[in-house]
Amino acid sequence: MGSMADLFWPGDERADGHFTDAAFLRAMVEVESEWLGRELEVPELDPAAAEAGGNPVIALVRLLREQDLEVHRGLTSQDVVDTALMRMAMHAVADVRLDLAAIGHGLTGLAEQHRDTPMVARTLTQHAVPTTFGFRVAAWLTAVLDADEDLARLTFPRQLGGAAGTRAAMVELGRELPTGIPRWHTTRAPVTRIGDALVGCTDACARIANDVVTMSRPEIGELAEGSGGGSSTMPNKANPVLSVLVRRAALTTPQLAATLHLAAAQQVDDRADGGWHAEWATLRDLVRRTLVAVSQTADLVADLRVAPDRMAANLAAAGDAVLAEQRSMTDDPAPTYLGDAGAYVDQVVARAKAALG
């Protein structure tokens, strides 16, 4: 959806039609349609009308009632908004998981290919001991699998409680009502869990991007983005643009998830006086930024250039100091230096294959 692409957030168009105004409106109309049992057309809604009632449903219902008087009977705004948000979130999370799977497959291949590619490990920025690039990729893959596990556990409940959760009008109307679903109009774990899980995704993407920006520094030169970004003034420069933009996202999403928790912690009465309203744009931004970040990371991984020769050269230049620890442990004149790194790579690869299919 070009209309949502955003000069202030390069790459935003990757989030496509998720959580756009059009998608929100459509999802709300779907909720009303299902309640009514008949399909309603999606009207043109002036966003400015949303303010009058503090939420977009009131203006929507007014328009829909021009089509059908019986619309929205027994529902409250929160039923419609919450259910619509959860539908949109469900679709978005499914797309996030597709990209995580692509990242996971790419990393699995890299880990296998570089299972035994030696490089120098770095701790607190300094050379530490030998490791392999495959072992490093296993760490990236672990982050991605952990993030996906949290997404897989999410649920996207509908909301159906009427004016104050008691379904009073619905019962008067003689509607058959589902039982067993929670009412979460003032308890927002369904929202905060989504937020927390999405931040887990940008954490995982940043884990990869941080290494790429570091290892693609010219003095290190062990990695490079496949197609570096240009410069407006220095034509020969190839910037690790995807990594930079992924890192950008991960600087912002934890605070968005915190806002969802703060909103949850403001719940009061039978509908909150601000906490509920703070969720919508926050969740939107969190979802879209995560979608952009996983998409950019998928491209990054797919096109990553690995330089085993530079890894070997940096390890050699690190010299004997990085071998000192192991030598102090053994009389073996030729220790392997790599511990069980290879076996651990195999183990993470097996986990990935089981998880991602």
Add this chain to the structure above:
Amino acid sequence: MGSMADLFWPGDERADGHFTDAAFLRAMVEVESEWLGRELEVPELDPAAAEAGGNPVIALVRLLREQDLEVHRGLTSQDVVDTALMRMAMHAVADVRLDLAAIGHGLTGLAEQHRDTPMVARTLTQHAVPTTFGFRVAAWLTAVLDADEDLARLTFPRQLGGAAGTRAAMVELGRELPTGIPRWHTTRAPVTRIGDALVGCTDACARIANDVVTMSRPEIGELAEGSGGGSSTMPNKANPVLSVLVRRAALTTPQLAATLHLAAAQQVDDRADGGWHAEWATLRDLVRRTLVAVSQTADLVADLRVAPDRMAANLAAAGDAVLAEQRSMTDDPAPTYLGDAGAYVDQVVARAKAALG
């Protein structure tokens, strides 16, 4: 700008054309035009093109160069983006201050009118001692004046450093260059100060809105919004919608300002690898939400309904307990109970008149 109004953030249209894509593009073209010394037309820019270089300038320069080859010579992307952001921020802050002034004038009138209107003070939600509504309004006014003081101190420096801040190419080109302006390409106090000051505004607005939602609870009934918002299901209900939406904003802006600081704390090298890029959308959202909140607060204050009779009734109902402290201090059979509240109201009103004109 209807195009920016936002179903996820009711009231967004109040922020008008500030920090829209169109405004950003126009501001960047103005920067290029001034550097070139000749006016350039604003081209149509596909936001998706912004990703290729990690920022929107590269695509813009490509388009502008189809008009004029000499465009952007010696500049770097950051010169253009930073200067454009500061221009937009300057205009936005000016508009925020207009609304703060309107709020301040409204509150000044309320404080004078209710200088001696008695009500019960509440601490930790419980009845404490007598106070006046004018004294309460003086607190609101103090918050607004403090916020405006911080805005008044802001500066909006241009950025002019070239590829890495050294102006190397500019000097080669023989340009006359301004001296005495800071280069802040990797030190972001100009941005974080704006962020902090804007949060001060939403803090101040929330200070007012919190009292309005509390005092307009039906059991208290001391205040009401002039035109309460509707309900999608309960036609007679009048919700304090403006206050609710203001409170919503204030739950989100502190985390946006924190993101600006986190981005500042990520500055490294001669252009940051993510910290810079995280600023744009964050500042945009912070600015627009502040504009919406001050505008909504201005309406709220202008139309606020005050019920001195309910204030008197609640104070009377609070009974003797709220008079106990003073009585314990004095033998006077009829203490005033109000200390220097009136004099303090006068003092704050005088400060407001001096500050707001």
Add this chain to the structure above:
Amino acid sequence: MGSMADLFWPGDERADGHFTDAAFLRAMVEVESEWLGRELEVPELDPAAAEAGGNPVIALVRLLREQDLEVHRGLTSQDVVDTALMRMAMHAVADVRLDLAAIGHGLTGLAEQHRDTPMVARTLTQHAVPTTFGFRVAAWLTAVLDADEDLARLTFPRQLGGAAGTRAAMVELGRELPTGIPRWHTTRAPVTRIGDALVGCTDACARIANDVVTMSRPEIGELAEGSGGGSSTMPNKANPVLSVLVRRAALTTPQLAATLHLAAAQQVDDRADGGWHAEWATLRDLVRRTLVAVSQTADLVADLRVAPDRMAANLAAAGDAVLAEQRSMTDDPAPTYLGDAGAYVDQVVARAKAALG
């Protein structure tokens, strides 16, 4: 542990010995002892020594080596710190869950007792429709059960990787090493998941506290804390102190969890250059504040005073307006007005009994 009680955080002593310096030291010595296969004494460690190496292990190992030269062989600081933090977290989460269970039992009793106690529902602070206090308590209980579900899913893995995760020295030493446990030295989901789940607890506690501060306003008077806090100047005042302190906690914990995510998103290389170090105090504060909040909430719930007469009076005062919605739905001259509220209370109570035993 009185030594940790804190004038700046009233109630801190409720967190007892969790995540104190002494507990941290003891947990680290336990990790070293188990690795060594022999019990080590806990030495006196000067906290100031922790700075020299950037973490407390280096100074600890120096002291322990005065007892036993073979200590810490093959381990790295992060093995010890991470495993110690996880042990402490496991114990703390167990205690949090004990308090959540107490809260849950208390709320279950309240929900059953007040299953049919009528009161007025409030949305956006305004009277909406009739509800019951039991239905409100069911919402509180839902929040608590959701929070506990997230805690129940947590794992507390040990860390065992050596200098850079590859276990190189351990293998040289011929140690038998566990397989199948993750290495998470640079992928921090085990930490962020704990953080997110703890914030879920303070969200849930605040959900309750918000209603208590609101409903114990004198004009509403439907609830009161069993033993209100005193005032330094107004002797007759009974403040809802526990609720206030719970609300305080919930304003701070989301930002602590966000810090854990930011730290996770800063992971780089084979040990992060700051992101790791930011976790320790952040997790400590998050854990202790959660422990305090759940303990205070347990007391709050145990002693909560409910005033059904005031609930009835406020509902009556709300008048016909709150009955209008249902009347518009039915010709029934005496609608129940309460929908399936009672059945829903039963459903949540059943969930609680299944979950809490």
Add this chain to the structure above:
Amino acid sequence: MGSMADLFWPGDERADGHFTDAAFLRAMVEVESEWLGRELEVPELDPAAAEAGGNPVIALVRLLREQDLEVHRGLTSQDVVDTALMRMAMHAVADVRLDLAAIGHGLTGLAEQHRDTPMVARTLTQHAVPTTFGFRVAAWLTAVLDADEDLARLTFPRQLGGAAGTRAAMVELGRELPTGIPRWHTTRAPVTRIGDALVGCTDACARIANDVVTMSRPEIGELAEGSGGGSSTMPNKANPVLSVLVRRAALTTPQLAATLHLAAAQQVDDRADGGWHAEWATLRDLVRRTLVAVSQTADLVADLRVAPDRMAANLAAAGDAVLAEQRSMTDDPAPTYLGDAGAYVDQVVARAKAALG
């Protein structure tokens, strides 16, 4: 104060006695003493007693009244806590500024010494154009001067309002009361301004530390901490520990300042029901972490090792690509490549000398 040093926050002892429980208690007793006009002894206060009233004053007053019945007359808890916090903050900010001045002097010397030391500029991690190390130091110095400017503007007002700000009891008591000072019991700009300015300090320190960790990577080798930190397992390793710990702080402080704003935005009535209480520990942590960070940065700058030869070698290795931009601007066969970098260094040095004396 060893008693505050903290295993979870290595370096904490650098914050000395600032904002300790003892300092808080002493400051509160000073406030009471001045109000009484006679010096009171500082009693032993059990921190656990602070919970009963929700703040530490109630327990303190009870103890003090055993010494003197007339203590605290007309004051409220908030008068004492707020004034005590401001006193402590004033002392702490003065010490922060001493360290900032030391950093500033150190950087001024470095900037002058390396005004013309060539190195390669890096943007988005990649080689860009030539610059000088002096120019880079000028950026660090700018950050420090900006941070100090914000500290210099802070005020630390006392609070003196009595039970609800109206000074009712004080007036009854016939006290002469100061006029012209604000009452900020529910408008917290004095607190949030301190918070924001302190984060500016950690931003500035991180600006330096980020470059040190990057430029001290072995492959780059342009900088090194004077006395690197040790490793628990690799004896030859010299870690940039001070920089790492400074970066750690800067990851946490923005969220603390955000919490202060959130607390400000929760102000309601005549004393907030949680927002006030959330400030104390938050401000304490923010102050102490800032003190630690500026102290560590002062040491870092004082002992920084600069390697002009490595800078020259990296610049040479960067090759012709980094000269391409200037060459495209000029026919001059030997452009200077450094623009006005030297003049800008002079300008920033002059600003520093004027500001720091």
